[in-house]
Amino acid sequence: MTDDIESLRNEALRKIGRNVVNFQKIETALKVLIVATKVEGTPNDLASRQANKAAAIHNQTLGALAEAFYKHVYKDGGSSEGSENPSDIWISTSFGIEGDPTAIKEEKRTLLALVAERNKLIHKDLGSFDHNSVESCSHLIAVLDEQNKRILQQLDRLKWIIDIYKQVAEEVREWIDSDEFLQLLQRELHGT
Numbered sequence: 651m652t653d654d655i656e657s658l659r660n661e662a663l664r665k666i667g668r669n670v671v672n673f674q675k676i677e678t679a680l681k682v683l684i685v686a687t688k689v690e691g692t693p694n695d696l697a698s699r700q701a702n703k704a705a706a707i708h709n710q711t712l713g714a715l716a717e718a719f720y721k722h723v724y725k726d727g728g729s730s731e732g733s734e735n736p737s738d739i740w741i742s743t744s745f746g747i748e749g750d751p752t753a754i755k756e757e758k759r760t761l762l763a764l765v766a767e768r769n770k771l772i773h774k775d776l777g778s779f780d781h782n783s784v785e786s787c788s789h790l791i792a793v794l795d796e797q798n799k800r801i802l803q804q805l806d807r808l809k810w811i812i813d814i815y816k817q818v819a820e821e822v823r824e825w826i827d828s829d830e831f832l833q834l835l836q837r838e839l840h841g842t
Contacts, residue, residue: 658787
């Protein structure tokens with residue numbers, strides 16, 4: 651009996667750690683996407699502005715990040731604030747996703763449900779978890795395995811969005827490096 655409970659306890663603890671780490675991956679992906687949705691500033695302050703955006707969301711809860719994700723990623727880029735000095739060069743780019751409003755609401759509901767599951771796990775379930783009980787360990791293992799399936803689905807969705815962002819960013823970089831972009835810029839500068 652002692653070996654059984656020790657084995658189950660170790661498995662439950664490993665799966666708690668797995669799920670917590672995967673929840674952290676969701677949080678990190680949300681932070682990356684929130685910061686990437688809008689990049690703007692002068693050439694001299696662009697990096698510091700992005701660092702400030704990252705710092706501003708660094709300590710936000712997973713729930714706040716989920717709300718911010720749907721506020722910033724699933725909408726148009728909005729207008730740029732621009733520089734206070736009209737002679738400064740102002741760079742602005744934004745990334746957003748458009749989609750069926752019903753599907754977006756369902757995705758948001760799914761993410762917020764995961765946030766609620768995470769909070770329940772951390773703040774309630776682990777407090778009542780009896781690591782000396784076969785039943786408690788077995789029950790928690792089953793719950794964690796089902797939960798992890800939903801976590802991995804969300805991670806796949808966020809990875810897909812990050813991959814799209816990277817692809818678009820690379821295409822923009824290539825276009826900026828092209829002769830076509832240089833010619834367009836020269837035409838704009840010369841008013842032709």
